[in-house]
Every structure is written in structure tokens, then in C-alpha cells.
Amino acid sequence: MTLNAFYFLSFLAIMSAIMVVLSKNPVYSVLYLIITFFCIAGHYTLMNAQFLAIVHIIVYAGAIMVLFLYVIMLLNLNKESEPHKSNVLKFAATICAGLIMLVLIGSLKGTENMLQQQPAAADIGLVKTLGKVMFTEFLLPFEITSVLLLAAMVGAVMLGKPESR
């Protein structure tokens, strides 16, 4: 049951991720990306990480993608207004994406042993467990992340301010 669900979600996630790239219409791309995010949230649920799954949906599907859709609809992008990309740019993009894939595969290779050593506890993804770990063991990274977010927020406000002269 769990394995079947895993295969189904993975298939859906990969297919819609491919469709994000292949779709001509940017609105379709965003909608496929939303499906991908839902599949990933499903994977989190399969791994018993309910909190992560729901936060993933709220933050990515519920907020970030809405803003994406908002901007794309407002700009009213279509084929005619799409800027023409030169071959050099396409070549550079392909190399960058290939390198990122190499890095990801490399990091996956390192995780093979970790899976064997730590069998996942049933309550590993619950809010209580996560909160305890986050506010004790990983307090410093957590605080640094929040400072980073605050800096980004201040930056956004500064950019959005009308210039006073």
C-alpha cells in the first residue's frame, strides 16, 4: 500500500515536473509546479512528517505559487511577448542544470549508509518532536535562518518604498 502510493506519487511528481519545463504557457507551468508540490507533500506524509507536509503546502502551494500566478497573470505573458533567448544562454543554462544534477546525485550517494543506521521513529515528524529538536539542538541555525528572513523582509520593504525626494 505505502509502496504503491510512493510509486504513484513519484510518477506524478516527476511527470508534472517535466511538464513544468515543457509547457508553452507559463500559467500551465505554474499549475504543474503546484501539482509537483502537492506530490512532495504526499511524500512527506508517507514518511510520517505531517507537520512538514502541511507547512510545505501552506508556504509553497498556498503562498509562493499564488504570488507566482499573480505576477504571471498580471504581466499577461504569452508567446509573442516572450523574449528571444540566444543559443549561448541556452547552452549556459544546460551546463548549469547539468552541474546541479551532478551535485544532487553526489549528495544522494552519501546518504546510502545513513538510511540503514537510523530507522525512523513513528513520531519523528510530529510537531512536538520537531519543536523540541529545533529549539534545543538546532537553535543557532534556526535563529540565523530567522535573521536571514528578517533581512529579506526589510529588503523587500525598502525596494517597495516610493522614492522620496
Added chain:
Amino acid sequence: MSEFLIYKLILVGSVFGITLFVAAYSTYAERKVAAFLQDRVGPDRAGPFGIFQPLADGMKFIYKEEIIPVVSNKFLFVLGPCLAMLTAMMAGVLIPWGNTLIIGDQVYSLQIADLNVGILYVFGVVSIGVYGIMIGGWASNNKFSLLGAIRASAQMISYEIAMGLSIIALIIMTGTLSLGEISAQQAGGVGGDWNMWNVVYQPLGFLIFIVCAFAECNRTPFDLPECETELVGGYHTEYSSMKLGFYLFAEYINMFVSSAVISTLYFGGYNFPFMNDLGLDHNTISIIGTVVLFGKISFFIFFFMWIRWTIPRFRYDQLMNLGWKILIPLAVFNIFLTGLVMILLK
């Protein structure tokens, strides 16, 4: 296992049915309340006091001509109302509709699923609820629809933040995210076991939450997405027949669900005063509790309508100012206050 499945299926089916029924009769109630507030009679032709009006309206919607604009994106045009309806129905599984029923030696909970991230799930459903409106508005290929959709998304994202912050104060106080546990914590009340509903401890949080609930449901005074003086009909300008019906219906379902969430979070859910002093057995109390919960929900639905027919619409910049400059700072202040009081009382 099969018995468990059957019981859950019955529960899901009845929640689904009741939601649709309440939403249908909310449309009737809305017209009656409007009539009452404006000193009119309201619908009174279909059946005694017009109680078959929702049936007549539904029939009319189904028999009307279905128009899909030629320039629209057909798939997304149909998907829009479907999504609006789907996301509206989704939050109902989390609401504890009553306490447990004990039949034989089996304990049956009247809540479909008590997730341990309960409130966050409701929040997630609310946040994806905007897609129905956005997709429908964009797919119509009409400037008014698009403007309505963009207004709706900006409004919902802005008010989600304040809503989330107001819930955080409640979570600090209750120490749980599960709606079932939050309901159970408010048991008792006036009588032998002294206990207060959350609204007594969180008046400011409740105020922020209900204002945000109005904005999330696109109800007056925040119904800017369908502001007919500026946008013809807003995001559903191009819709006709039952697809328009779905959009309008989804609004009433949202209203019902948010009334249920408000009752559960702040007004004790299925609990009522003197519930443990009556000396009745557990099942009877549970059934009365469910009836009481529906009473509370009805009151909040009435409250939604009352506001609608009393207060005029905000201007869009006023709406944004209220959301970002008043509600969010207030909600943050409320979190600080709650945290401070919690530490002092410890």
C-alpha cells in the same frame, strides 16, 4: 477494520450532506435576513414562507444555458468552479462535530479525522482556496474577471497572515494544534466545573480572526473581488448556469465552515454551560452538544449576513491598510501579550 470504514463513510457522507444542506438554506436565510433588515417580506412564493426557494434556485441554475466563452481557456474555465467547490468542502473533515458516542462498548468519535496538525490543515485549505477564483478569473479571458481574480488573491494572501498570527496566540494558550483537543479543553463552563471558552482569554485574537474570516470568505464589507460597481461581476463575470452556482455556493460553504471553525476555536465547540450538572448520560450530552454546536454555527452565519446588510463595502486601499497596518501589528501584539501572561501565570 471494515466496521471502522463503514462508520467513517457514514460520517463523511453525513457531513457532506449537511454541509450542502446548510449552504443551500443559507442562501434562503440570506434573502430572508436581508428582507428583515430592509423591512421587506423576502422570498415567499415557493412553498410556505418560501422554504422551497433553494430548490427552485438550484433548478433554475441547472436549466439555464451553459455558456463557455470562445476566447476562454476551456479546461481551466471548467476547473475553476470545481476547485472552488472542492477546497470549500475540504475543511469539514477536521471539525469535531460532537463529543464521542458510546454504542455497546465501542467509542465512536464524531470527528472524521483528528490530525495532530489540525489548525494548520484548515489554514492550508484556506490558502489553496484562492486557486479556484484565480484560475477561473484568468481563464475567462476578460479584463474584469482578471482584475477580480487578482484582487481576490491579494486580499486573501494579506489576510491569511493576520489570521495565522491570531491563531498562533491561541496555540500558545492551548498548547495543541488538534481541533479535537482544543474542543475538549473547553469542556464544562458555568456550573460545577468552572471553565471558560477560549474567547474569554483571547478576545483580541477572536476579533482579528473573525475580521480575517470575513475577508477570506469574500463577504461584505470585504467583497472587493466581486465589487459590481467597479468590476461588473468580478471573477465570475463570464460564468453562467451551474458553474456560477458553484462559485456562489462555495462562498456559502466557506461561510459555514468558517463559522464552525470560529465556534470550535473560540466558543467551546460542542460544549455548553451546565453540561456536566444535568446528570444525563454521555450519549445524550453528546447529541445535545452537536445540536448546540449547530446553534452556534447558525448564529455566526446570521452574524455574517447581519454585517453584510449593515456595513457598506471598503475601498481597496482601505482594505489593504486595515490588513497590513492594523490587523498584523495587533496580532503580533496579541502574541506578545499572550506569551507574557502565560509566563507570568506559570
